[in-house]
Amino acid sequence: MSEEMQWPTRAAKAAAKRAAREAAREAARALREEVRRAVPEPPWWSAPRRGGRQAPLTRDAIVDAAVRLLDRGEGLDSLSMRRLGEELGTGPGSLYWHVRNKEELLDLVFDRLIGEQLPLPAPKPARWQQQVKDIARRALDVLFERPYIAEISIGRFPVGPNALEWTEGVLAILRAGGVPDREAAWGVHLLTTxxxxxxxxxxxxxxxPEGEARPEEILERIHAHFHALPRERFPNIADLADELTRGDMDERFEFGLDAILAGLAAAASAARAPRKRPRRG
Amino acid sequence: MSEEMQWPTRAAKAAAKRAAREAAREAARALREEVRRAVPEPPWWSAPRRGGRQAPLTRDAIVDAAVRLLDRGEGLDSLSMRRLGEELGTGPGSLYWHVRNKEELLDLVFDRLIGEQLPLPAPKPARWQQQVKDIARRALDVLFERPYIAEISIGRFPVGPNALEWTEGVLAILRAGGVPDREAAWGVHLLTTxxxxxxxxxxxxxxxPEGEARPEEILERIHAHFHALPRERFPNIADLADELTRGDMDERFEFGLDAILAGLAAAASAARAPRKRPRRG
DNA sequence: ACTGTGCTAGAACACCGTTCGAGTTCTGAA
DNA sequence: TTCAGAACTCGAACGGTGTTCTAGCACAGT
Known part of the structure; x- marks a missing residue:
């Protein structure tokens, strides 16, 4: 019970301790380095064990490397513990000292990217709808830029510190705009989803099924397939083949976003003027 | 170019051919069976090669077994080519004659389940909104009953025959209700998404990160975590911890569903009475 | 009776996440 | 300064994954 509630403070304490320790270690290493330069070792002595690696293994360094790997490759599959170990000049097993799981690693990567990529404006009640739209658009930009984030995010309840800050900010904006509590909570979830x-x-x-292909190619293929469909059986799909597969993504996104915001705004105004059950009128 | 456009007809032809072939084989087998029963073989002869398997390996039989496996286990991970082979009394490699890929297998499973689980009503223009809601609720029921479907569906453009029929039906309902073309197409996508x-x-x-856990347990843990958050830093999350993690799923679902439908309805009425640019007024 | 096609079995390949034990290095107290 | 214990690394290994390949069987058509 208290185990899982401790983790943020535990993590903070551990981080502080680790930082201090690392500074001390760095000083010691500098000294040793100097000595080694002054008095050469016999050449048959083995080279220092961690030949290739510059940075020591740290939680942060691991997350750094993971993001680097994901940015370089394509898709979440680019990140495996083995490749990550290689990137850091070590084996996969070594990572498990700093990170419980691949799952936990993804949690960390996710939260790191939220913190870096999704700053939040202070709530301005008058234009809360515009603010929410801006936030959603910004998020979509990020997700299009780094598609793997969607893959990480999709089944993950955002509970890291940065995610919490983000959630807190959006909730603040919604409530400042007059959206009632339940709808505000649902609204954040709805937006992120x-x-x-x-x-x-x-x-x-x-x-x-047929291997690698860019999204546009796949959609183009589907478009052709829709066009070739027998019109008497699939009149609507045949008619709307273009709209189904080709529509401008921004417009399409906006369509759903508007709907969500209209729903939230309706809840807000219903709460402001609660006359005679506005539902099921 | 013509390669990929052929696949539906190719599949259809192949299916017909295979069916005919199979019928013939079945007849032959029956005859053989009869002969064998009449004239007993010497007991030291080896048993027929395919000892355990009753049904011959077929695309359909494979999909059957896959669904069986998924229903029995929990999560999409329950389905692996090895286990599937085992279920059918053979090795994993044998499946690849009938199915190009695991991806393709999932396509087939997906379409099979759509066909079985998602019948569609004929469009009744007067109550199109109610119809759409019913469809969405039915879909959610199915997804809650067999959660792995969501996992299969989430990144998959539905192009199988049953999926097409479903899409066609929903499009028909929306257009019958007066939703203009673009919005109807986007609406189907929006709903399924x-x-x-x-x-x-x-x-x-x-x-x-911590192993297996039922969704409710996870949410309960998050709820506790939210409650323990410092109130001066996360006032909104602390206030809304209940709503964020506990809300009744049906109500929540309805909230978003209403928003989507309101958006579609707005598009429909805007198209019906197109006075003076209803947007950005 | 023979040949070629349809289909299967099973081993093998190259990965994957994770665990484990032995070994090393470092820290802090005696 | 020494020394026990903690912190950390390493490499091999386990049991799993999707997929490919080859040899071979069973059967249909000639």
């Missing part, structure tokens, strides 16, 4: 799923479905994860 | 992502996020895929 929306832009994550949107990015995932249109960009990240378009699976197809 | 919504209920799939909703099911996935609340039921299927809640990942957590």
């Amino acid at each position: 929306y832009f994550t799923a949107f990015a995932f479905e249109t960009q990240t994860g378009l699976k197809t | 919504y209920f799939t992502a909703f099911a996935f996020e609340t039921q299927t895929g809640l990942k957590t």
